[in-house]
Amino acid sequence: xxxIATHDRHGNISALTYSPLDAPPASVLPGPGQELTEVDxxxxxxxxxxxxxxQSVLEALRDCRVEVKxxxxxVRTSQGTS
Numbered sequence: 001x002x003x004i005a006t007h008d009r010h011g012n013i014s015a016l017t018y019s020p021l022d023a024p025p026a027s028v029l030p031g032p033g034q035e036l037t038e039v040d041x042x043x044x045x046x047x048x049x050x051x052x053x054x055q056s057v058l059e060a061l062r063d064c065r066v067e068v069k070x071x072x073x074x075v076r077t078s079q080g081t082s
Contacts, residue, residue: 003041006030011065016041037066 006015006028014034017026030036 001041003039004028005037005039005066006034007037007066007068008033009035009068011068013061013065016061037068039066 001018002021002025004017004019004025004027005013007013014031015028017028019026025038028036
């Protein structure tokens with residue numbers, strides 16, 4: 001399964017989608033200040049069988065966050081001038 005999380009810059013999840021690997025990824029339109037990140041969901045991280053209603057889904061998402069690790073840097077494109 002492919003999982004895409006919508007989250008803020010601190011990794012707090014507001015939406016989590018699942019789709020089969022051989023299907024187009026499910027998508028969510030992120031709001032202001034939110035990002036989309038494809039994430040690995042370790043087996044057992046979220047017990048899908050417990051997700052009976054909206055409240056249980058919200059509780060499961062509050063127990064998890066996206067670990068955001070990236071170093072961004074500005075680089076020249078191959079078309080850049082010296």
